[in-house]
Amino acid sequence: MYHRSSIQMVLSSSFTAVAVTGMIFLGLTLFLRFSHATNAQMAESSRRVLSQVNLNMDRYLRDMMRISDTVYYKVIKDTDLAEASLDDALELLWESSREGVVSIAVFSGDGELIAAAPLQELKNSVTPERESWFAAAEERIENLHFSTPHVQDLFEDPDYRYRWVVSLSRQVELTRAGNIQSGVLLVDMSFGGIEQICKDVDLGHSQGYLYLTDRSGEIIYHPRQQLIYAGLLEENNLTAAGYTDGTHTEKFQGQTRQVTVKTVGYTGWKLVAVVPSTTLWDNYGQIILFFLFVVLFSVYLLIFVNLRLSGWITAPVKKLDRAVKALEAGEQVADFDVGGPYEVEHLSHSIESMVSTMRHLMDDIIQQEKQKRRSELDVLQAQINPHFLYNTLDSVVWMTENGRTEDAVVMLTSLARFFRISLSRGSSVIPIADELEHARHYLTIQKMRYKNKFSADIQAEDGVEQLYTIKLVIQPVLENAIYHGMTYADGDGEIHVRAFRDGCDVVIEVTDNGPGMPEDVVERLLDPAGPAVPGAKGSGIGFRNVHRRIQLTFGPAYGLTILSEPDAGTAVRIRIPALDREAAERYRKEGER
Template sequence: MGITAGHGPLPLSQERGPGQRKERRGRVTSILKRFTSRWAQRYQKMSIQMVISLSFTTVAVVGMIFMGLSLFWRFSSATGELVAENSQRVLAQVNLNLDSYLRSMMRVSDTMYYRVIKSADLGRDSLTAPMELLYEDDRDSLVSIALFDLRGGLVSAVPLSTLKQPADLTQTGWFLSALQKKENLHFSTPHVQDLFEDPDYHYQWVVSLSRYVQLTRDGATEGGVLLVDMGFAGIEQVCRNVELPNGGYLYLIDGSGELIYHPRQQLIYSGLQEENNQAAARYRDGTHSEEFQGQRRQVTVKTVGYTGWKLVGVVPVEGGFVSDSRQIFLFGLSLLLFSIFLMAFLNFRISAHISDPIRRLEQSIKELEAGREDVEIEEGGCYEVQRLGHSIRSMVSTMRHLMDDIIEQEGQKRRSELEVLQSQINPHFLYNTLDSVIWMTEAGRYEEAIQMVTSLARLFRISLSRGKSIIPLADELEHARHYMNIQQIRYKNKFTTQINALPGTDGLYTMKLIVQPILENAIYHGMASAEDDGLITVTARREGEDLVIDVADNGLGMRPEVAASLLDEDRPEIRTSGSGIGVRNVHRRIRLTFGDRYGLTIFSEPDEGTTVRIRLPALDQDGAAQYQREDVP
C-alpha cells in the first residue's frame, strides 16, 4: 500500500511535464516574435545615435559572448598545459640560479686546487696567504676553506683554523665521499658548520663541497681532502621567493629524497606536516600528476647539474583538466574565426548603411570650405541626417545672401568713408584765399592776384580729378606746388618750397590730397614763427615695391613722443585754420585703402624740424585701376 501510494503521483507528473514545456516554448516564441516585430518597426524611426548605439552594442555583446565561450572552453583545456609550462619555466630559472651558486663553489674549489695546492710544497710553502685572498674575494658567500690530510689532520684553513677536540673527520660523510670517488666533486646536504672553534659561538648552516686532492710535501706526493663551505642562506634565498600558480610551492631534495630546502621544513621535521619527497626522488625530469593525502597535485621535477639534487614544484589541481585538448583547440579556433568574420561583416554593413549619408554630407561641407559655390547638399540617410542636410542647405543659401549683402555694404561704407575724409575742406581756406585776392587787387598787385587765382583754379581742378581717388604722382605734386604758391603769397615769402620727384617715380600713381594736408601742417606748426629762412621740401622716391614721399621742414620741431602721439586714434583731433584735412585724416585714408602696412611716420626733434614720411604701394597704371573710384555715384 505504502509503495503504491508513494509512487502513484509520478505518472501524472510525467504526463503533464511535456505539455507544460511545450506551452512555455510557445509563449517564449510568441514573445520573441512580438519583440522582433516591434524593434523592426521602431528601427525606421530611430535616431542615428540610437541606431549606432544599439547596432554596435548588440554586435559587440554577441561577439563577446562567442569569444567568451570559446576562450572558456579553450582555457579549460589549456590550464594544465599552462600550469606545467609555467612551473617548468620557474624551475628552469631557479635551476639557473642554483647552478650559478654551485658553480661559484666549484670555481673556488678549482682555483684552490689547481692554482694554489698543485703549485705549493707543504714542506716549505704556506697556503694561508693565498687561501685568505681567495676567501676575501667571496667572503659574502663563503663560510670557510679548509685542507686536510688523509689522517684528518688540518693542513690549513681560513678564516678559523682551530679544530674542536676531539674531532674525528675521517668518519664524516663529506670526508668519506671525497675518498670513495676521488675524481668527483661531492656536495653535502645542509648542516651546521661545527668543525672549528668560534670565539663568537657563531655557527652557520652550510653546504659543503669536498674533493680528493694530491698534496706535495718535501717533494713527495700524498693525498688530502679540500673542503669548501658556503652559506646555506644563498640556496634558501634562491628558493624562497619562488611563486607557483594556485598556491603552489617549490622544495629541494638530494638524490636519495632527503630534504635540502622546504618552505615548511620546520613543520615537516616536527611531524606536523608530511611531504611526498621520497616518491619525488624517483620521478624523472618533467611534469607528473599524483595524489597525496587526498589532493590531486601536479608535480614538476628538474635535476640540478653536478649535484644530483632535484627541484620539485608542487601545484594543487582544482578540478580535472580537459583531456582532448586538440579537438577543443580546433573547435575554439573555428568558433573564434567565425565570430570575427560575423562581427566584421555585420559591422561593415551596418556602419556603411548609417555613415554613408554622413560621409557624403561631410564631403559637401569640405567642398564648401574649399570655396566651391556649386556644391549640392544631399538630404538622405536617417531622419536626423536628412534634417541636418536640409538645415545646412538652408544655412549655405542664407550665408551666400548675407555675404553678398556684407560685401556690398562694406564697399559702400568704404566709399562713404573715403568721400567724407576727402571732403573735409574747411571753407575758411577758400575765404582767406579770396580775401587775399581782393586785397591784392585793390592794392594794384594784379599779377600776384592773377597768379593766386590761377593756382586756386588748378588746385580745385586737381582736387576733383573726375571723381578718382588714385591719380598720377605728377598731378599730386603739381597740386602741392599750386597750394604752396598760394601760401607763399599769403605769407609774403617767409619760406621757400622745393618739390622733387627722383628718378624711378615716373608713371607711378598715388592717392590724391595726401601731400597738401602735410604741407598745411608744416606751415601752421613749423613756419608760423619762422623768419625769412624757412624751408619746406617734398621728395618722392621709390623703395623696392613702395613709393615714399617725405615732407620735411626746418621749423621748431617737437619731442619724439609728441610726434608719435599725433597718429594716435585716442588723441583728440587738433583743428587748424587751414584746409581742415589733418595728418591723422591722411593716415586713416591710406590705411583704409591699402592696409595697415602703409601710412604715415613722423620723425621730429626740437629745434631741428620735422619730417613726415608717407609710404604707399608703388602702383603703375594697371595697379591704380584696381583702386579707381569711377563707380562712386
C-alpha cells in the first residue's frame, strides 16, 4: 500500500512540510518580534518606574539637603558660639521637619557635641570622631555625605527607641569668639522615608522588585533586607553597582533576569529594578497556546486537503507505475493507456516507445560486447611471442648443419606438438593436462636451446589435470622465468611447475632459483599502464598478457600474483577457477560465439 501511494505521500508530505515550515517560521518570527517588543516594553516600563522613584527620591533628598543648608547657612553661619547657643534654632528646625528627620546635631572638629535636637545627651560609649559619617564629612569638605542605613545610637533616649536612619553629614565652619573652627553637621534622616518611597513601587509583575544600593554596591534598601542581613538570601548588588544606567540582562543563581539601573543624583546611589525571566515567560503563555492551536489546526487542514489533491493528481501516475513494474517483472506486454492529464498520457506513450527501443538496443549491445570481448582475447592470444618460432627454427637449422640430426628431430617433434596444443582446434579453453603438456614441450625446446643450462619439472595434484583452463597461461610465465631467471642464474638453474587445488580455485605455481627482482620491478610487471622493465627481454608483456586474459575471462578475483626478492628467486602463482567439463563448455561457447 505504501509503495502504491508513495508519490501521493511525497506530494502530500512535501506540500504539508513546506506549508507547516512556513507557518512555523512565520509564527516564530512573530513570536520573537513580540517577545522582543515585550522585553523592550517591560524595560521601558521599568525605566519609567525608576524615573518616578528617582524623582521621589530626589525630592526627599533635596528636602534633607535643604534642612542641612538651612542649619548651616542660616543658623551656624550667623551664630558665634561664644555669645549664643544653637539649641533653640536646631529644636525649631527639627520640630518643623520631624516627619523626615530623626535628629540634628553639630559637633566640633574633635568630636565634642555643640548642640543637638531633640536629644542632647551623648551616650558615654559613643566617640563621634570615630564614626564613618564623621570621617567622610571631613574627607569631603565641599560635599555632602550620605551613609548607608544604620541604627541611630548616639544619644541617650529615655524611651529607649532605636531608629533606622541614613546620616547626612557635612563639614562646617564654626565661629567662636570671632575665630573659625572646623566642625561637622549631622542630619539623621528617617530610613522610613526612603523605605516608603521604594516599597510602594509597582513594576507591573508579581515577582519583580526594586532595591537601592550606594555607589560601592552596599544595600541601602531591599524588600527582603532582613533575609539578606541574616544570610538566608543573596542579591547580585555588587555586580549591579557596576552597571551603567539602562537595561541589562544577567544570570544570577541559574536564573536569567532583566535588570534596569538608574543612578540617584547627588548621592551616587543606584536604583535597581529586577524582573525574573519566569515573569517574562508568564506573559507568553497564552500566546504560545494560541500559536500551537493555530498550527495544529492548520496542519490537520493542510494534510486533509493535500491528500485529496495529491490523490487526484497521482492516480494516473500510479497506474503508469504499475505498468512499468509489470515490465520489470518480465511481462512482455503492459497496459500503458493510463489516461489522465495530457502530460501523463504523453509520458506513458513515450515510455512505451522507449521500452521497445531499449529492447532492440540491449540485444545489439549484448552482441557487440561479446564480439568485442572475443576480439580482445584474440588480439591477446596473437601476441604470444611469435619470435619463439623463428628462434626455434634457427636452432633446428644450426643443429642440422652441425650433424646433430637426432637433436633436431627431437626439437622439431616438440615444436610440432607445441603448436598443435597452441592451436587446440581453435578452442580457447583446454584441459589443464594439455596446458601442462604444452609447457613440457616448451621446456624441452628451451633446454636444448640453452644446452641444458637449467632443469625443470612439472607436477600436478590428483584430479587437477581433468579440470580446464584458458590456454597458453603457463608458457609466457616459463618464458619469463628462463629469460629473466635462468640467463642470470649462478650455477644450475631450476624451474618447478606445480598445479594444485585451493578451495574452489586452481593454482598453478611456477618457481625458479634465479636472481629475483626488486619490489618496484614486481609492481610494474602487472601494471597495464606501467613502463616496460628495462634491460630485460620481453619487458613484462607476457605477464601482463596472461594476467589480462585471465581477468577478462574469469573476472578481477583471478590472475597472476608475483612473489620475488633479490637473490631469493621468483614465484608466480596463476589463480583460475576450478572448471569441470560442463563449466568449461559454457566459457568455450561464450568465447567462440
